Amino acid sequence: MLKLCVLLLSTLLMAPAYADVVSDWAEAAPKVLQKSPRGQVQPATLLTDLAMFNALNAITPRFQPYGPAPTAVPDASPDAAVASAARTVLGSVPGADQSLLDKTYEASLKAATDAAARAKGVALGKRVALALLALRADDSHARVEPPKVEPAPGIHVLTPEYKQESGVGLARLKPFGIKDVSAYDPGPPPAVGSAVAQRDLVEVKAVGGRVSSQRSGEQSVIALFWNSGEGEDAVGMLKTLAEANQATPLEFARMLALMDMADLDSRIVYVGLKTKYRHWRPYNALRGSFADARLRDAGWEPLIHTPPNSDYPSGGAVGGGNLQTLLKAFRGDSQAPLVWVNSALSMTRSWPTPEAMGQELANSRVWSGVHFRNSVDVGYRLGQKVAEEILATQLRPLP
Incomplete structure (x- = not known):
């Protein structure tokens, strides 16, 4: 004894x-x-x-x-x-x-x-x-070239500053937490010329341009905030939340693992979808070879540089859905602060709820001129679903 x-x-x-x-x-x-x-x-x-x-x-x-x-x-x-x-x-x-x-x-x-x-x-x-x-010994990290696609209305084309698409090899990785990647396929984006596509094109042209009279100053700040930063910024945000909840090192390690697992599995999902659907970006739809004649603007530029991959679904919005779901679970019934310090901009933002934070991240992709609204909405729901499966199946509390 x-x-x-x-x-x-x-x-x-x-x-x-x-x-x-x-x-x-x-x-x-x-x-x-x-x-x-x-x-x-x-x-x-x-x-x-x-x-x-x-x-x-x-x-x-x-x-x-x-x-x-x-x-x-x-x-x-x-x-x-x-x-x-x-x-x-x-x-x-x-x-x-x-x-x-x-x-x-x-x-x-x-x-x-x-x-x-x-x-x-x-x-x-x-x-x-x-x-x-x-x-994970069988993981392959070699670069994969996407299949060639003939230029056409609705097909993504890289902007002039890029020569190759990013992240394509991720689609070959086996997910860490979710069971079936194919279960997350939302189906194709809206057809070019459809009512939804036209609505989204009008919106992003108006609020996402480098010069915009319809985007507010706050929306511009948000767009720039979420499109720069360092990899450890998210760690700082989780650390603040963990300290407020008096989390143990084990609990904090679990939070990190679940967040990074949801993020990586989501990327595996959406990179595969981007490669499958190859949907064009606002830049292509407004000033490319097949731009809509009614809205074409050869001088239009997005607020930030268009990333070197296709539009659908929005990876940033997927991240917003991830964060909303995970932070809601991590925060529980507490009122622990949700604070993100952008180290690149030396700027801090805070939010009253995980929903406010996640939606702001998702909306920033339209306000920055790099995604259509439908791609953001689909991406946000996708991110929520992936995070929900991760929380339900991985690193669960023992009975």
């Missing part, structure tokens, strides 16, 4: 970990992977989240693990387990900054002062990370 009490006491003393251990690695990951192949950064970031989550969950099991359940190690150091898990995943990515990786690792281990617990944490973290890497 005495031995059990001593073990329980030591576990309770170690369990909290330093509150920043997970966020330290989440913020370090984009810097470590800055020179890595672009297509590998997002999957590696998600695997890092999952490795940190699985490691902490093996110390204090509260949720279903991702993939095979690791053996419980209740007396392992949480700091060492997180550091070892993150280092193992990030160190496996080509081009990773090994010097920064080692520096972050050594800083994390300083918190693990018990030598035996530190050794167990290091072993646990490495073990769960290698298991996850093995689970």
